[in-house]
Amino acid sequence: PPTTARQPRAGGVRAAGRAAIAAPHLRTDRWWLAPAATAAGLLAFVVYSTWRAFANTDYYAAPYVSPFYSPCLAENCAPMKAGPNWEIFGGWWGISPAIIILIFPLGFRLTCYYYRKAYYRGFWASPPACAVAEPHRKYTGETRFPLILQNVHRYFFYAALPVAGILTYDTVLAFRDEHYDWGHMGLGTLVFVVNITLIWAYTLSCHSCRHIVGGRLKHFSRHPVRYRMWQFVGRLNARHMLLAWTSLASVALADLYVWLVASGVFEDPRFF
Numbered sequence: 574p575p576t577t578a579r580q581p582r583a584g585g586v587r588a589a590g591r592a593a594i595a596a597p598h599l600r601t602d603r604w605w606l607a608p609a610a611t612a613a614g615l616l617a618f619v620v621y622s623t624w625r626a627f628a629n630t631d632y633y634a635a636p637y638v639s640p641f642y643s644p645c646l647a648e649n650c651a652p653m654k655a656g657p658n659w660e661i662f663g664g665w666w667g668i669s670p671a672i673i674i675l676i677f678p679l680g681f682r683l684t685c686y687y688y689r690k691a692y693y694r695g696f697w698a699s700p701p702a703c704a705v706a707e708p709h710r711k712y713t714g715e716t717r718f719p720l721i722l723q724n725v726h727r728y729f730f731y732a733a734l735p736v737a738g739i740l741t742y743d744t745v746l747a748f749r750d751e752h753y754d755w756g757h758m759g760l761g762t763l764v765f766v767v768n769i770t771l772i773w774a775y776t777l778s779c780h781s782c783r784h785i786v787g788g789r790l791k792h793f794s795r796h797p798v799r800y801r802m803w804q805f806v807g808r809l810n811a812r813h814m815l816l817a818w819t820s821l822a823s824v825a826l827a828d829l830y831v832w833l834v835a836s837g838v839f840e841d842p843r844f845f
């Protein structure tokens with residue numbers, strides 16, 4: 574029978590009243606492939622981004638600044654001419670300045686409805702897949718500490734907006750050359766444009782954004798502008814998983830690009 578949040582859940586799918594099926598599951602396809610691939614993809618990003626965030630080096634190659642380090646808010650930032658380099662945190666900040674700012678996009682993604690599904694399945698097997706019973710004996714969902722904190726997602730959405738705005742500013746600055754003259758474009762500019770497009774698409778496809786834009790209304794007919802916005806966000810929202818992955822890949826690639834240019838592996842090819 575369908576359960577509600579108030580029913581006792583001790584025993585999970587083995588609880589009294591649930592269908593008595595002895596087999597762990599009845600699926601015959603390779604259901605484990607999706608959670609395994611998800612776990613591998615997320616793990617790869619976590620390892621790469623952690624290493625880069627703590628590396629504290631090679632994150633600026635004029636005119637590009639790595640999205641992991643922008644805005645740079647400590648005194649120990651690399652000098653970035655006319656870049657988003659505001660020394661709000663003084664000289665006492667000793668470790669990588671990326672840590673200050675990464676908390677916001679990290680919190681946004683960690684509490685994202687899609688990523689929650691992804692890592693609950695991929696890392697906790699809770700549940701591993703549709704119609705596959707989870708191994709845990711108890712299920713409390715997100716009703717208790719610490720998972721009840723996932724509700725802060727909407728606030729991380731608000732924090733994600735200025736971060737996306739700053740990355741947009743960085744992308745505008747990428748239309749300069751290495752001497753900071755305007756009206757130029759290199760391969761890095763293209764990488765940044767693709768990245769910021771995906772970042773915005775992912776941010777605006779957020780379920781919280783959809784609710785903020787179109788929720789709590791009784792009559793769409795009386796709010797035609799919000800209705801239009803809600804339709805737009807809804808179309809993006811239908812692709813939220815795709816945008817979550819593509820923007821995750823693009824932000825890592827943008828950082829990788831800056832790192833390779835800054836460390837002298839190759840020079841940024843200039844188009845004009």
Ligand code: FES
Binds near residue numbers: 684685686688726782
């Ligand atoms: Fe995924 Fe908000 S639900 S970013």
